[in-house]
Amino acid sequence: MERMTNTLARIAIVLALFALWEVLSRMGIVNPRLLPSASDTLATLCDLLRRASVRNDLLVTATEVLAAFALAVPVGALIGFLVAENRYFADVTKPLLFFAFSIPKSIFLPMFILVFGVGFSQKVGFGFFSTIFIVIMSTTTAVESIKVEYLTVARSYGATAIQTAWRVYLPSMLPVLLEALRISMIFNLTGVILAEMYASRDGIGHQIATWGENFQMKQLLAGVVMIAVIAIAFNEMIRWVETRCSHWRT
Amino acid sequence: MQPLANVTPLRSPPRAGAIQINDVGQVYKARGQDVLALSQVSLDIKPGRFVVLVGPSGCGKSTLLMMLAGLRQPTSGTILINGTPITQPDPDRVGVVFQEASLFPWLTAEDNVEFPLALRGVSKAERRARAEEALKLVGLEGFGKRHPQELSGGMKQRVSIARGLVQDPPVLLMDEPFAALDEQTRMTMGDELLRIWAATGKTVVFVTHSLTEAVYLADEVVVMSARPGRIVDQLQIPLPRPRTYEMLSGDAFSSLRDRIWRHIRKSA
Structure with a gap:
């Protein structure tokens, strides 16, 4: 109620x-x-979504976002896992990761353009770069959230390494990992769209920047609403899975 | 995986639970120096006995228990359970009940109890049947579907005991299992444990800080001294069974507890 x-x-x-x-x-x-009024903006939004060029821009952005995400999450998770599992490695690298995390990633954008040129790889590369640090740090937190007691229990009942990974590590880390996935996507989306707005030939971020420069306020606001809805939808989807997997967390 | 179905559940062969600890020492390194944690510990425990280890903090009683569980190796000496050395965790011979909060919060009570069986690939139907039986034994019939966070502290430790018993090992090791419980629950759990022990005939090795609990539960109390940990006294507890609350205020009980206390005060 x-x-x-x-x-x-x-x-x-x-x-x-x-x-x-x-x-x-x-x-x-x-x-x-x-x-422009809300009703005009929404009408423009419907109009835009019917245009093939806008749909193409959305597809380009979605591809870049997913590619960056699909690279950053496993690579970041692997690094985070290795950092957390190896005591010496963790002691050495953790402060460095904090340094790297604190730097605003946007200042590196011109360098990405110089290295990759303007195009798909530049945007995916920058999206990857914007996301990986938060993935590494969240995975480290997830590994550290596993209680030693749980591992001792598994060991005393003769669990193999694979059984321990599957039956203790994974369920224990899952809530933190899902949260990490959600927050990573926010960073990832921001990175890719920023790269598109800064220098690009296509993509919805590029369109939004162009509408802004040309003072096309209706289109600009419609674009804002569009991105907002997509971002919220993804976020809520993961949050829904999260609540189902983390009922035991207090 | 050997078939378990024909074994009478939760009742080990009577002679299986013998423990022999022969001249065990444990050395660990701290700041580059060798520290002697345990020295020349020898102990012979007959099957079906209830033995309690007490001693000041740092006397190595938990270390000794972890060695019995196969989770640590002695630096010197040997530990035999049921006649063969224990060199790694062996759930067939030894079940372990840990201090509070060792249940997996993402599993239900029955899934927690089934965990040791699931590791060995026992079929779902048999797992469920055995978990139900173990939960019934510890007085938690009908609570299988609850998650640990929905259970009280005493009930959680009952689930832990059920998990320790589900593979029917002849030996049950308990590492301060009731330390986090309130006084009343602790007394109740003590009585419950004695009932379960009597029903199953397990050899129990129990570590505690509470001298009252030690005397109340034990056939035999082993007193250890601190740094290096060694056995300073072994007391037989001649109080009749079943133990009752009234015994706590009797002279026999007090003099046993006083004797243990004098040892601990001297060595702490």
């Missing part, structure tokens, strides 16, 4: 924001050229 009223309240807030947006624009309180 409480969950339902909360959901209703949330929907009400979102609707109220859209209504406020509509009113501000329609009444001319904010210059409609700077802020």
Whole structure:
């Protein structure tokens, strides 16, 4: 019951924001050229989604995002795992990882363009670079979240290395790993779209930048809504899996 | 995997649980120096006995228990269980009950109890049947579907005991299993453990800090001294069984507890 009223309240807030947006624009309180109304924006969004060029841009971006994600997650997880499992390696490299993590990744973007040129590999490369550090650090946290007691129990009942990995490591790490996956995607999406906005020939990030430069506010806002919906949808999907796998976490 | 179906469940062959600890020493390195954790420990435990290890912190009683479990190797000397050396964990011979919070929170109570069987590839149907039986033995019939976080501290340790017993090993090792429980639950669990012990005929080696608990449960209390850990006394507890709450205030009980306390105060 409480969950339902909360959901209703949330929907009400979102609707109220859209209504406020509509009113501000329609009444001319904010210059409609700077802020086209919500209804105009949504109409433009539908129109854009029907265009083959926009659909192609979305496909390009999606491919880049997925490629970067598919590279960064396993590679980062492997490095994170090795770092956490080897005490000496962890002691040596952990501060360095923290250094690397603290640097804003965007300052390296010009270098990616110089090395890879403008194109697919530059954007995937930058997306990978933006994501891998958070994956490494989250995996390290996930490995460290495994209690020694659990490993002792497995050992005392004669578990093999594979059984320990499968029956203790994996279920124990799963909640933290899923959370890491979710947060990694936020970094990944930001990286790829930033790379597209900075220098690109296609992709939805490139389109958004172009609409902005040409003062096409309706298209610009429609693009913003589009990316927001996609990002939220992915995030919620993982969160749904997360709650199903982490019921035991307190 | 040998067939388990025809074995009378939870009742080991009567002579299987003999433990011989012969002149065991344990040395570990700390800051480049050799530290003697255990020295010349010898102990002969007959099958079906309830033996409690007590001693000040750092006397190596938990280390000794971990060696009996095959989780650590003695630096010198030998440990025989059922006549053969224990060089690695052997769940056929030894079940271990750990301190609190050793259950896997992502598994239900029955899945936790089944865990040792699942590792050995026992079929699902047999696993379930044996887990149910073990849970029934520890008084948790009908709680199999709960997760550990839905159980009280005492119930969690009952699940741990069921997990230790599910493969029907002749020896049950218990490392301060009730240390985190409140006083009342601890007393109840002590009685429960004695009931389970009487019903199964296991050899139990039990580590505790509580002298009252030691005297109340044991056939024999082994007192150890600190650094290096060695056995300073072995007391037979002649109190009749079943043990009752009234015995706690009797003179026999107090004098046994006082004798252990004098040893520990001297060596701590």
